[in-house]
Amino acid sequence: MENQSVSEGKTIAIIAYLWVIGLIIAIVMNSSKKNPFASFHIRQAIGIILLSVIFNIIFYYIYVPILPWILNLGVFVLWILGFIAAIQGEEKPVPVVGAQFQDWFKNIG
Secondary structure (H helix, E strand, C coil), X not given: CHHHHHHHHXXXXXXXXXXXXXXXXXXXXXHHCCCHHHHHHXXXXXXXXXXXXXXXXXXXXXXXXXXXXXXXXXXXXXXXXXXXXXXXXXXXXXXXXXXXXXXXXCCCC
C-alpha cells in the first residue's frame, strides 16, 4: 500500500515544486483524493516558497551585501533537495526547516 501511495502521488509531489502555479495545481489535484505522499511534498513546497518570499521582502527593505545571495542560494538548495526527494519517491524533509514545515502546515495538503 505504501508504494501505491507513493506512485499515485509522485506526479502531484513533483508538480508542487514548480513554483506558485505548480503548487496551486498540486493542491487542486490533491484535494479530491488526499494522497499522503503528495500532501507531504505540498507542505514542503509551501514552506520553501514562503521562505523565499519572506527573504526577498526583508532584503528589499534592508540591504545587506552578500547576505541575500547566500540565503537565496540556501533556499534554492532546499528546493533542489525537496524536488529530488519527490522524484525519488522519498518522504524526506528538507534540512533545518522541513520538520517545522510539516508541523506548521499540517492542515494543508
